[in-house]
Amino acid sequence: MKLLKLVPADTNIKFLKLRVPFFILSIVLMIASWGLVFTQGLNYGVDFAGGQEVRLTFEERDEAPIPALRELVGGLGYGTPVVQEFGAANQVSIRVPLPEDVEATPGAATEIGNQVIATIAEEFPGARTDGNDTVSGKVAGEFREAALLALIAAMVAVALYIWIRFEWQFGVGALFALFHDVSLTLGLFALFQLEFSLQIIAAILSIIGYSLNDTIVVYDRIRENLKKFRKLPLPELLDLSINETLARTVMTSLTLLVALLPLLLFGPASLFGLVAAITAGLFIGTYSSVYLASPILIWLGVTSDSFVPPETEIEKQEKAARDRSRGVV
Amino acid sequence: MLDFPLWKKISLWAITLALAALALPSLISATGMVALDDLEEAPQVNLGLDLAGGSHLLLEGSEEFVAANRLDNLEENVRVAMRNAEPRIRISDISTADGSLSFLLDTPANIDRARSAIEPLIAGQGITAEWELSVIDTQRMVLSPTSAGLANALDTAMNGAVEVVRERIDQLGTREPTIIRQGDQRIVVQVPGLEDPEALKELLGETAVLEFKLVDKDALPTNVQAGIAPPGSEIYPFVDDSQFAGSSLAVERLGGIRGDNLTEANPGKDPQTNEDVVNIRFDSQGATKFAKLSTENVNERFAIILDGKILSAPVFNEPILGGSAQISGSFNPETAKKLAIQLNSGALPVELTVVEERTVGPDLGADSIRKGLIAMLIGSLAVITLMIATYGRFGVYATIALFFNVLILLGVMAGLNATLTLPGIAGFVLTVGAAVDANVLINERIREERKRGRKVLAAVETGYKEASRAIYDANITNFIAGALLFWFGSGPIRGFAIVLVIGLATTIFTALFLTRMWASSWVKSRPADINI
Numbered sequence: 001m002k003l004l005k006l007v008p009a010d011t012n013i014k015f016l017k018l019r020v021p022f023f024i025l026s027i028v029l030m031i032a033s034w035g036l037v038f039t040q041g042l043n044y045g046v047d048f049a050g051g052q053e054v055r056l057t058f059e060e061r062d063e064a065p066i067p068a069l070r071e072l073v074g075g076l077g078y079g080t081p082v083v084q085e086f087g088a089a090n091q092v093s094i095r096v097p098l099p100e101d102v103e104a105t106p107g108a109a110t111e112i113g114n115q116v117i118a119t120i121a122e123e124f125p126g127a128r129t130d131g132n133d134t135v136s137g138k139v140a141g142e143f144r145e146a147a148l149l150a151l152i153a154a155m156v157a158v159a160l161y162i163w164i165r166f167e168w169q170f171g172v173g174a175l176f177a178l179f180h181d182v183s184l185t186l187g188l189f190a191l192f193q194l195e196f197s198l199q200i201i202a203a204i205l206s207i208i209g210y211s212l213n214d215t216i217v218v219y220d221r222i223r224e225n226l227k228k229f230r231k232l233p234l235p236e237l238l239d240l241s242i243n244e245t246l247a248r249t250v251m252t253s254l255t256l257l258v259a260l261l262p263l264l265l266f267g268p269a270s271l272f273g274l275v276a277a278i279t280a281g282l283f284i285g286t287y288s289s290v291y292l293a294s295p296i297l298i299w300l301g302v303t304s305d306s307f308v309p310p311e312t313e314i315e316k317q318e319k320a321a322r323d324r325s326r327g328v329v
Numbered sequence: 330m331l332d333f334p335l336w337k338k339i340s341l342w343a344i345t346l347a348l349a350a351l352a353l354p355s356l357i358s359a360t361g362m363v364a365l366d367d368l369e370e371a372p373q374v375n376l377g378l379d380l381a382g383g384s385h386l387l388l389e390g391s392e393e394f395v396a397a398n399r400l401d402n403l404e405e406n407v408r409v410a411m412r413n414a415e416p417r418i419r420i421s422d423i424s425t426a427d428g429s430l431s432f433l434l435d436t437p438a439n440i441d442r443a444r445s446a447i448e449p450l451i452a453g454q455g456i457t458a459e460w461e462l463s464v465i466d467t468q469r470m471v472l473s474p475t476s477a478g479l480a481n482a483l484d485t486a487m488n489g490a491v492e493v494v495r496e497r498i499d500q501l502g503t504r505e506p507t508i509i510r511q512g513d514q515r516i517v518v519q520v521p522g523l524e525d526p527e528a529l530k531e532l533l534g535e536t537a538v539l540e541f542k543l544v545d546k547d548a549l550p551t552n553v554q555a556g557i558a559p560p561g562s563e564i565y566p567f568v569d570d571s572q573f574a575g576s577s578l579a580v581e582r583l584g585g586i587r588g589d590n591l592t593e594a595n596p597g598k599d600p601q602t603n604e605d606v607v608n609i610r611f612d613s614q615g616a617t618k619f620a621k622l623s624t625e626n627v628n629e630r631f632a633i634i635l636d637g638k639i640l641s642a643p644v645f646n647e648p649i650l651g652g653s654a655q656i657s658g659s660f661n662p663e664t665a666k667k668l669a670i671q672l673n674s675g676a677l678p679v680e681l682t683v684v685e686e687r688t689v690g691p692d693l694g695a696d697s698i699r700k701g702l703i704a705m706l707i708g709s710l711a712v713i714t715l716m717i718a719t720y721g722r723f724g725v726y727a728t729i730a731l732f733f734n735v736l737i738l739l740g741v742m743a744g745l746n747a748t749l750t751l752p753g754i755a756g757f758v759l760t761v762g763a764a765v766d767a768n769v770l771i772n773e774r775i776r777e778e779r780k781r782g783r784k785v786l787a788a789v790e791t792g793y794k795e796a797s798r799a800i801y802d803a804n805i806t807n808f809i810a811g812a813l814l815f816w817f818g819s820g821p822i823r824g825f826a827i828v829l830v831i832g833l834a835t836t837i838f839t840a841l842f843l844t845r846m847w848a849s850s851w852v853k854s855r856p857a858d859i860n861i
Binding site (some may be wrong): 003016057129146212256259261267270 | 690704705755814
């Protein structure tokens, strides 16, 4: 049986030749992402914005009557509702901000939710209520804080691990690549104004994990080659390592992709955001493993001596004594 | 690396099959072919609320409520202590502003006696005091709450609240509620299958503190309506659905009794008026207090107060000695039943507010599971095709390992009684996609080693040895991210983290141990070449 080889056996792509343009591109994309996040803002779901969110499915329609719903719920007088498609064309989520004083009054928030549901049920009898969430402003604030903390902690923790297992340059390289991945994912969410919820934080945390898989495979090979080819210039050595592991990088990303695609296309609507974020992160992460994580090692000054244990004080003295006895001063 | 003695093979298979077997009850019940009752005993994966449908409530206890309650109790205790001192210590100008109790002694000479009378009231357990005592201007004593004392009181109140909440929900007759404390002042309540949490929230939204207090007959009605209470009295409004709604009464602050000493409460009808009422029965201590109050105040009016609002204000027509009483107050059958449940479960020691609420309809879950399963099947087939087409025999090993991986993952989750949530389904799919990564690394390395001219045995051996380093590193970093996700997340997200983290462990096991065992058996047959 002839086996499939997606990546030819001996590739010799000069990845590092284009390291400066790609690095600039990445930096530009990162700045653009943060620019979008700060100007456009993230479309916070009920988890992070607080308020009342009702999810509905219009079983008898192909498409949810979004403008009509916006007008209907807006007419209730609780401010402008956020009405958006949720996974499928006939599913919507409607978020209503809660008035300030509501949080002090128990039950008042649900009252609003019930009113929204009742009003819609009257106008559109075929609508099915799938869920109804109320998150107080205080809890939403705690979620935002915990989410930010978890993201930072995850990046720092894995970077520390890489530092311990490799060298500090590798830790910094991995951290930079991860920051790039997280930034671009956030940028995409700001650009397309997709709902940003707790699920998306879960997605980003798994992106951090999976993006690092590819980086580790390349780093592992770089370390091996650094010990093996002491005289090879670093750019060439990095290119060699990336090429040698290219088949792995492609295959591991591909298996994850073919597993995720059916979930993205046929999976439950409420998982769409999560799966879309991971899928996007998969591409961003694979790119950063090849084009960011490795070239950055050059600028951070990795040399073939990085993995040779440094001389101890005693060894230095012995060496100096040897040199002296040979008459070298 | 490839040395597998018989005992090792047997134990690997034993672990694999035992863990996979744990998954069977969950799988069988998912197909719905066997009645659930027969499987009741077997450990199963629980379905999260987002898949089973139901309500999730996050309740927050009010620290202010606990502090105020504690201050009231202290005031009462200090008064009693001063009255019981021999000779009696007179105090005046009692104030409870800013959360502290302050009062004036009749003479500075009494300061030491007052101090020793108060000491037992404010000493906490161990070295931390419940209250801090200070003396101003030689004869004013101020008792301020210590933060340790307050935290202690809140903790006790929250523990009590969990019990009361459980009691109330049980009486509602819902099935298998989960009620757990979270952090310092929160309680999570999850009730599967409950679609309309309104009744539940009403039941929990009230503390149900029942009080019987005498109406201050000297208060001027105009003052009362203006909200000005005579000294020693407080103004309470009537409940909203009372016929007297909108008006208020002045009641005497002290000397009433609280409804803590009830043995039972039942909804009922008044035989004469056919009005809905709640019949209550005091325990012996409560009965004595109530008998005393009613005997001393025959023909006086008293107020029945629930959570700071007057239900009704009848008159003691005669001394009530039997320990039973009837509460009326514009009830309908539902509200009477609700109050009876609340009184039976006791008053909540702390006011609870709903700070987060999530309700999921029942139709969504089944639909999600079906769609998730279909997606996972298609995804798995795609992964398997890719693996076998690329690595041949070693792809088949990876496939069988994947099959056991999913079973073991489900089995471990069942064994731990873990909860499968909607994002957890995505976790399963991710595990399928990432589990074969380990095999990709191993197989690519074997390919590479063969190309460099190593013999079959050496290539396979080196492949496993050299690849395991990166596999462990990758899985450990993933584990770090997963653990942080578990720490950060709640409910559905936690379900996702659980699947990911357990999936990492099962992946290491199946990819590094099982496939290595199979590869080793094959290599032992001394194949001339390896198609990889």
